[in-house]
Amino acid sequence: MVKSISIGLLGLGTVGSGVVQIVERHQDKLMHQIGCPxxxxxxxxxxxxxxxxxxxDPAKLTTDPNEVIENPNIDIVVEVMGGIEETRNYVIKALRNKKHVVTANKDLMAVYGAELLQIAAxxxxxxxxxxxxxxxxxxxRSLVEGLASDRILKLMGIVxxxxxxxxxxxxEEGRAYEEVLKEAQALGYxxxxxxxxxxxxxxxRKMAILATLGFSMLIDLDDVKVTGISNITEEDLEYCKRLGYTMKLIGIASRDEQDKVEVSVQxxxxxxxxxxxxxxxxxxxxxxxxxAVGETMFYGPGAGRLPTATAVVSDVVEVMKNMRLGVNGNRFAAPQFTKQLKSxxxxxxxxxxxxxxxDQAGAFAAITSLFADYNVSFEKILQLPLKDSDLAEIVIITHQASKKAYDEIMKKLNSLDVxxxxxxxxxxxxxEVL
Amino acid sequence: MVKSISIGLLGLGTVGSGVVQIVERHQDKLMHQIGCPxxxxxxxxxxxxxxxxxxxDPAKLTTDPNEVIENPNIDIVVEVMGGIEETRNYVIKALRNKKHVVTANKDLMAVYGAELLQIAAxxxxxxxxxxxxxxxxxxxRSLVEGLASDRILKLMGIVxxxxxxxxxxxxEEGRAYEEVLKEAQALGYxxxxxxxxxxxxxxxRKMAILATLGFSMLIDLDDVKVTGISNITEEDLEYCKRLGYTMKLIGIASRDEQDKVEVSVQxxxxxxxxxxxxxxxxxxxxxxxxxAVGETMFYGPGAGRLPTATAVVSDVVEVMKNMRLGVNGNRFAAPQFTKQLKSxxxxxxxxxxxxxxxDQAGAFAAITSLFADYNVSFEKILQLPLKDSDLAEIVIITHQASKKAYDEIMKKLNSLDVxxxxxxxxxxxxxEVL
Structure with missing residues (x-):
C-alpha cells in the first residue's frame, strides 16, 4: 500500500485551482486517512x-482530454470544467475506462445524473x-447516509x-433589485x-438533484416549476418586514403520504x-x-473556490477509501419509487x-367573496389608501389553499371591476411544517 | 443475499423504543438500501x-444481556441502556464476539471511546x-467524512x-433561572x-467526542474546562440584549497553527x-x-425518541452496507496527532x-488602569448609577485578552478599593472567527 493515487483534473478554473491547493495543503491529513500519497x-x-x-508544473497541463480520461495511470477524474453535452461524453468515457469520477457540475448531474450513475454502477x-x-x-452525504433510516418528507433550500x-x-437596505444586481455583478457575486x-x-437544477436523492425517485429538471426574483420590489419586501416575514428564493420539494411529490423554486x-x-x-x-428526525438544517458557503474544492476533495477521499477496500460503486441505490407528481x-x-x-365601497367585499367562492380564507389583511391616488392597496396572507384554487382566483381577480x-x-x- | 439481519437491543427506554419503531416503520426503505430484511x-x-x-412480542424480551451479546444469531448490538462501567463491559464482550455495535451513549464514548474503537478495530x-x-x-459523519479533506480549526456547539x-x-421572557428550570422539569426537558x-x-462529554474527531487527537473529558449556567441572572441577559448579544451555553474547541487545542464549555x-x-x-x-470551507453549521433536534433513534438506525444502515461489502471496521482512523493543550x-x-x-471619582480610572496594566483594552463600556444605592454598575466588553491576563485581572479587581x-x-x- 505505498502506491500513490493519481488524480486527473478536467478544468483548472476557480474550483479546479482550489482542488490543487487543498490536495497539496492538506496532504498530511489525506495520507493519514487513506494510507498513501x-x-x-x-x-x-x-x-x-x-x-x-x-x-x-507546466508539464502537468494539457489541452487534450484523452490524456486524462484515457490515461492508464490516472485513478480518479475530477470534472470541474462545467458544461453539459461535451462533458457528459468525457465522463462516460472515463467511467467506461474504469476511472472513478468526482464532479462539481450541477448542470450535468441535473440533466444526465441518472444515466451517469447507471454507467458508473x-x-x-x-x-x-x-x-x-x-x-x-x-x-x-447527510441526505443519503446521515438520514438513511428516515423518510424525508420535505426539503427547503436556499441553494x-x-x-x-x-x-x-x-x-436590509431597502434598495431596488436592479441596483443591487449591478452591485452583485461588480463584486463578482x-x-x-x-x-x-x-x-x-x-x-x-440543485433541487432536482436533492429531490431525486431525498425521495429516491428520479426527478427531472422539467418537473421543477420555477419563478425567479427579478420582479420583486422594495414595496413587497417592506410588507414582508411589517408582517414578520423574510423573503427568500426557496427551492421546495415535498412528498405526501402516497409518495406524490412537488418540486418548485420561487x-x-x-x-x-x-x-x-x-x-x-x-x-x-x-x-x-x-x-422521524423532524427539523434539521445544514448551513454553509454555497460557492467559492476553497469551500467547493473541499467538497470535491472530501469526495475524492471517499473514493480512495473505497479503492483501498475494493468497494467502489456501491454508494447510491437505484431509485426506490416511480415518480408521481402532485397535481x-x-x-x-x-x-x-x-x-x-x-378605493370605493364594496371593493373589499368583492374580493373576499371571490376568495370565499373557492373556500380560501385570510390569515392577515392590511388595507391602506395609496398616496396621491384614488386607489387603495390591499395586502393579504391567505390560509392554506390549493394551487389550483389560487390560480383560478388570480385569473378572476384581474377581471373584477374593483x-x-x-x-x-x-x-x-x-x-406549519407540512 | 436473502438472509435477514438481526439486531439485539441493550435497553428499551425512550431511544430503544424509537429504534424498534423506526426499524418497523421504515422497513421498506431499509430493505431497499441493504437488500435484505x-x-x-x-x-x-x-x-x-x-x-x-x-x-x-414478549418472547423478544430478556433480562440477561448475554442473550444479546453472546447470541450467535445477532449481527448488530444497539446499546441504548446508558451507564458507563457495566455498559463498557457489555460493549467489549459484544465486540470480542464479532458483533458490530451502535451506541447512543455519550458518557461511555467520552470516557472509553478510544479503548472501544481500538477493540472494535x-x-x-x-x-x-x-x-x-x-x-x-x-x-x-459530517466531520469525519463530509469535511474529510479540510483542516478543522474551530468547533462551537450548542449541544x-x-x-x-x-x-x-x-x-425571551426575562424570567429567573430557578423559575425556568422548574418549568423545564415539569415539561420533561x-x-x-x-x-x-x-x-x-x-x-x-459531547465536546470531548467532537474535538477528538474534529482534530484527530485524543481529548479526554478532563481536558474540557466547564462552567454551567446556574449563576446567570436576568440582569446579565438584559445587558446582553442591550449590547446586541445572545447568551448561549457554548462548547468551544479550537486549535492553533501548532495544533495546540483548547476545549471548554461555558x-x-x-x-x-x-x-x-x-x-x-x-x-x-x-x-x-x-x-478551506469556512463557516458551516449543522442544526436539528438534540434529543428525543425518534430523532435520536434516526441517528442510531442510520448508523445501523451503514453497518449493514459494510456487512454486505465485507468492509466493517474501517471508518475511523486512529488519531493523527498527539494531544497538546493550550496554556x-x-x-x-x-x-x-x-x-x-x-459611585465616586476615580473608580472608573482605577479599573481601566488595572486592565491597562495587562494590555487589555475595552470594546464597549456602559456605566449606570444603581437605584437606591451609592454604587454604580459598570458593564464592559473587552477586546481579545489571554485567559491568563484576564484571570489575573479578575483576582486583582476584587481587591481594588473602589x-x-x-x-x-x-x-x-x-x-472574529478565530
Missing part, C-alpha cells in the same frame, strides 16, 4: 499559456457529486448564493448574464423565526424535514398577495 | 413486566455513535437542549437532578448575527469552521464583565 498528475485546460494564480466505479449542490455543505445576496441586500441565477434555473415568504430566514448574503442552507389540486400553501383596488392591478403574489411557507 | 430480535430490559407504549467490527452527540444531527431551553426562555445538564457536564455571549445565536429552545447546533496564555477571547463599584462586587463575567465569541 495522492497527487494531481494531469490537468486539462483550454489555454496552456494562461496566467494562473497558483503554481503548477455498471463499471464498478464511484461517481460522486457532493460539490454540485450547496458548495461546501455536505448535504448529499443559490447570488439571489440570496441580492434579496439580503434589498431587504453575479455573472454578466445573471439569468440562470436570478430566474431560478440554477436553484432548480420567491417565498418565511416567518422570521424559521431557521432559513436568517441565512443571509451568499450563504446557502438546506432545511430537511424527516418523518395543482394537491399542492397546498399559503400565499401573499398585494393588489391595488379602486381591481385595478394585481401587483404581486408569492408563496408563504413555514408556519 | 432487518429485524430487532432480542431486547434486554430490566423489567419484563413493565408496561410499554409500543407493541413488542482489532475485531474487524464497526463501532458507530452518531446519536451520542446532538441527537438527530449527523454531525459525526445540550435543556440548557438551551432554559436560556431561551430566560432571554430537565431531569429531577439537573446537575449534569445545567453545570455543563453533558455538553463537555456561558458565552454571541453577536445576534452569529448563526448559533438564533438556535433556540431544545434545538442543538454545531458550528464548524474549516480552514492559559494561549487561550484568547473577549470577555463580558459586570461589576458594582463605589470595587464593591464583581457580579458576573462571561466569554464573548463570534465577531
Amino acid at each position: 495522492v497527487e494531481v498528475t494531469k490537468i486539462v485546460v483550454k489555454n496552456l499559456d494562461k496566467k494562473r494564480d497558483i503554481d503548477i 455498471e463499471n464498478g466505479c464511484d461517481l460522486f457529486f457532493e460539490a454540485s449542490v450547496a458548495g461546501g455543505i455536505p448535504i448529499i 443559490n448564493g447570488t439571489t440570496n445576496y441580492i434579496l439580503t441586500k434589498m431587504t 453575479a455573472e454578466a448574464d445573471p439569468t440562470s441565477d436570478v430566474e431560478g434555473l440554477d436553484a432548480a 420567491p417565498t415568504l418565511l416567518p422570521n423565526s424559521h431557521p432559513l430566514a436568517s441565512v443571509n448574503d451568499v450563504f446557502n442552507a438546506v432545511y430537511v424535514y424527516g418523518e 395543482d389540486e394537491e399542492i397546498y400553501s399559503k400565499y401573499f398577495l398585494r393588489i391595488h383596488v379602486k 381591481v385595478y392591478e394585481v401587483k404581486s403574489s408569492y408563496r408563504v411557507e413555514g408556519e | 432487518v429485524e430487532v430480535t432480542k431486547i434486554v430490559v430490566k423489567n419484563l413486566d413493565k408496561k410499554r407504549d409500543i407493541d413488542i 482489532e475485531n474487524g467490527c464497526d463501532l458507530f455513535f452518531e446519536a451520542s452527540v446532538a441527537g438527530g444531527i449527523p454531525i459525526i 445540550n437542549g435543556t440548557t438551551n431551553y432554559i436560556l431561551t426562555k430566560m432571554t 430537565a431531569e429531577a437532578d439537573p446537575t449534569s445538564d445545567v453545570e455543563g457536564l453533558d455538553a463537555a 456561558p458565552t455571549l454571541l453577536p445576534n448575527s452569529h448563526p448559533l445565536a438564533s438556535v433556540n429552545d431544545v434545538f442543538n447546533a454545531v458550528y464548524v469552521y474549516g480552514e 492559559d496564555e494561549e487561550i484568547y477571547s473577549k470577555y463580558f464583565l459586570r461589576i458594582h463599584v463605589k 470595587v464593591y462586587e464583581v457580579k458576573s463575567s462571561y466569554r464573548v465569541e463570534g465577531e
Whole structure:
C-alpha cells in the first residue's frame, strides 16, 4: 500500500485551482486517512499559456482530454470544467475506462445524473457529486447516509448564493433589485448574464438533484416549476418586514403520504423565526424535514473556490477509501419509487398577495367573496389608501389553499371591476411544517 | 443475499423504543438500501413486566444481556441502556464476539471511546455513535467524512437542549433561572437532578467526542474546562440584549497553527448575527469552521425518541452496507496527532464583565488602569448609577485578552478599593472567527 493515487483534473478554473491547493495543503491529513500519497498528475485546460494564480508544473497541463480520461495511470477524474453535452461524453468515457469520477457540475448531474450513475454502477466505479449542490455543505452525504433510516418528507433550500445576496441586500437596505444586481455583478457575486441565477434555473437544477436523492425517485429538471426574483420590489419586501416575514428564493420539494411529490423554486415568504430566514448574503442552507428526525438544517458557503474544492476533495477521499477496500460503486441505490407528481389540486400553501383596488365601497367585499367562492380564507389583511391616488392597496396572507384554487382566483381577480392591478403574489411557507 | 439481519437491543427506554419503531416503520426503505430484511430480535430490559407504549412480542424480551451479546444469531448490538462501567463491559464482550455495535451513549464514548474503537478495530467490527452527540444531527459523519479533506480549526456547539431551553426562555421572557428550570422539569426537558445538564457536564462529554474527531487527537473529558449556567441572572441577559448579544451555553474547541487545542464549555455571549445565536429552545447546533470551507453549521433536534433513534438506525444502515461489502471496521482512523493543550496564555477571547463599584471619582480610572496594566483594552463600556444605592454598575466588553491576563485581572479587581462586587463575567465569541 505505498502506491500513490493519481488524480486527473478536467478544468483548472476557480474550483479546479482550489482542488490543487487543498490536495497539496492538506496532504498530511489525506495520507493519514487513506494510507498513501495522492497527487494531481494531469490537468486539462483550454489555454496552456494562461496566467494562473497558483503554481503548477507546466508539464502537468494539457489541452487534450484523452490524456486524462484515457490515461492508464490516472485513478480518479475530477470534472470541474462545467458544461453539459461535451462533458457528459468525457465522463462516460472515463467511467467506461474504469476511472472513478468526482464532479462539481450541477448542470450535468441535473440533466444526465441518472444515466451517469447507471454507467458508473455498471463499471464498478464511484461517481460522486457532493460539490454540485450547496458548495461546501455536505448535504448529499447527510441526505443519503446521515438520514438513511428516515423518510424525508420535505426539503427547503436556499441553494443559490447570488439571489440570496441580492434579496439580503434589498431587504436590509431597502434598495431596488436592479441596483443591487449591478452591485452583485461588480463584486463578482453575479455573472454578466445573471439569468440562470436570478430566474431560478440554477436553484432548480440543485433541487432536482436533492429531490431525486431525498425521495429516491428520479426527478427531472422539467418537473421543477420555477419563478425567479427579478420582479420583486422594495414595496413587497417592506410588507414582508411589517408582517414578520423574510423573503427568500426557496427551492421546495415535498412528498405526501402516497409518495406524490412537488418540486418548485420561487420567491417565498418565511416567518422570521424559521431557521432559513436568517441565512443571509451568499450563504446557502438546506432545511430537511424527516418523518422521524423532524427539523434539521445544514448551513454553509454555497460557492467559492476553497469551500467547493473541499467538497470535491472530501469526495475524492471517499473514493480512495473505497479503492483501498475494493468497494467502489456501491454508494447510491437505484431509485426506490416511480415518480408521481402532485397535481395543482394537491399542492397546498399559503400565499401573499398585494393588489391595488379602486378605493370605493364594496371593493373589499368583492374580493373576499371571490376568495370565499373557492373556500380560501385570510390569515392577515392590511388595507391602506395609496398616496396621491384614488386607489387603495390591499395586502393579504391567505390560509392554506390549493394551487389550483389560487390560480383560478388570480385569473378572476384581474377581471373584477374593483381591481385595478394585481401587483404581486408569492408563496408563504413555514408556519406549519407540512 | 436473502438472509435477514438481526439486531439485539441493550435497553428499551425512550431511544430503544424509537429504534424498534423506526426499524418497523421504515422497513421498506431499509430493505431497499441493504437488500435484505432487518429485524430487532432480542431486547434486554430490566423489567419484563413493565408496561410499554409500543407493541413488542414478549418472547423478544430478556433480562440477561448475554442473550444479546453472546447470541450467535445477532449481527448488530444497539446499546441504548446508558451507564458507563457495566455498559463498557457489555460493549467489549459484544465486540470480542464479532458483533458490530451502535451506541447512543455519550458518557461511555467520552470516557472509553478510544479503548472501544481500538477493540472494535482489532475485531474487524464497526463501532458507530452518531446519536451520542446532538441527537438527530449527523454531525459525526459530517466531520469525519463530509469535511474529510479540510483542516478543522474551530468547533462551537450548542449541544445540550435543556440548557438551551432554559436560556431561551430566560432571554425571551426575562424570567429567573430557578423559575425556568422548574418549568423545564415539569415539561420533561430537565431531569429531577439537573446537575449534569445545567453545570455543563453533558455538553463537555459531547465536546470531548467532537474535538477528538474534529482534530484527530485524543481529548479526554478532563481536558474540557466547564462552567454551567446556574449563576446567570436576568440582569446579565438584559445587558446582553442591550449590547446586541445572545447568551448561549457554548462548547468551544479550537486549535492553533501548532495544533495546540483548547476545549471548554461555558456561558458565552454571541453577536445576534452569529448563526448559533438564533438556535433556540431544545434545538442543538454545531458550528464548524474549516480552514478551506469556512463557516458551516449543522442544526436539528438534540434529543428525543425518534430523532435520536434516526441517528442510531442510520448508523445501523451503514453497518449493514459494510456487512454486505465485507468492509466493517474501517471508518475511523486512529488519531493523527498527539494531544497538546493550550496554556492559559494561549487561550484568547473577549470577555463580558459586570461589576458594582463605589459611585465616586476615580473608580472608573482605577479599573481601566488595572486592565491597562495587562494590555487589555475595552470594546464597549456602559456605566449606570444603581437605584437606591451609592454604587454604580459598570458593564464592559473587552477586546481579545489571554485567559491568563484576564484571570489575573479578575483576582486583582476584587481587591481594588473602589470595587464593591464583581457580579458576573462571561466569554464573548463570534465577531472574529478565530
